[in-house]
Amino acid sequence: QVQLVQSGAEVKKPGASVKVSCQISEYTLSDLSIHWVRQAPGKGLEWMGGSDPEDGKTVYAQKFQGRVTMTEDTSTDTAYMELNSLRSEDTAVYYCATTLAPLTLNFDYWGQGTLVTVSS
Amino acid sequence: EIVMTQSPATLSVSPGERATLSCRASQSVSDNLAWYQQKPGQAPRLLIYGAFNRATGIPARFSGSGFGTEFTLTIRSLQSEDFAVYYCQQYNNWPPITFGPGTKLDFK
Numbered sequence: 204q205v206q207l208v209q210s211g212a213e214v215k216k217p218g219a220s221v222k223v224s225c226q227i228s229e230y231t232l233s234d235l236s237i238h239w240v241r242q243a244p245g246k247g248l249e250w251m252g253g254s255d256p257e258d259g260k261t262v263y264a265q266k267f268q269g270r271v272t273m274t275e276d277t278s279t280d281t282a283y284m285e286l287n288s289l290r291s292e293d294t295a296v297y298y299c300a301t302t303l304a305p306l307t308l309n310f311d312y313w314g315q316g317t318l319v320t321v322s323s
Numbered sequence: 324e325i326v327m328t329q330s331p332a333t334l335s336v337s338p339g340e341r342a343t344l345s346c347r348a349s350q351s352v353s354d355n356l357a358w359y360q361q362k363p364g365q366a367p368r369l370l371i372y373g374a375f376n377r378a379t380g381i382p383a384r385f386s387g388s389g390f391g392t393e394f395t396l397t398i399r400s401l402q403s404e405d406f407a408v409y410y411c412q413q414y415n416n417w418p419p420i421t422f423g424p425g426t427k428l429d430f431k
Binding site for chain 1: 355357359361366367368369372373378379410412414417418419420421422423424425
């Protein structure tokens with residue numbers, strides 16, 4: 204089964220950027236569609252974006268367009284999510300997630316989560 | 324954007340009883356509906372996909388039903404480890420993929 208291991212917690216100031224990594228093991232990144240979901244403290248799950256399993260193109264939620272970049276390094280099987288112009292409302296746990304099932308977007312594998320705190 | 328709603332927000336049930344959780348989509352999502360369980364400090368865990376298919380390793384006491392806009396997650400004979408927050412997710416019309424606000428299942 205696939206394992207997703209994320210980078211550690213981050214504390215950032217408003218206006219800064221954060222880059223969270225998601226290391227894939229037991230599978231190769233090129234065989235997977237990685238998505239990112241965040242969860243503010245005490246709140247629900249919010250999808251940020253991910254790769255379309257049909258064509259591999261990255262799709263972002265409109266809310267984050269222009270502020271988020273999701274990239275992949277297939278040489279190290281690591282996916283990245285970078286969020287710019289951070290504000291306090293971006294304080295959340297950020298998860299990477301994926302599935303081994305083809306052409307579907309329910310997520311049976313999740314990283315452990317990365318807490319990003321935005322505070323002056 | 325498809326808006327997902329869940330009811331109730333909190334459901335208080337005793338161990339051994341049955342819990343019925345509802346999820347509604349603002350427009351049809353066919354059977355492209357998943358349910359997740361989340362416990363404090365943990366990542367979500369996939370329970371049901373395709374509206375009624377149990378994910379690998381999920382006990383048979385969890386069952387999903389529904390199609391289109393109305394969905395139900397039923398948990399028979401609640402165990403202590405089942406008390407958690409449950410989210411539904413649609414992946415039919417995307418972007419965006421959308422989640423419901425969650426139902427907290429707690430001890431009565």
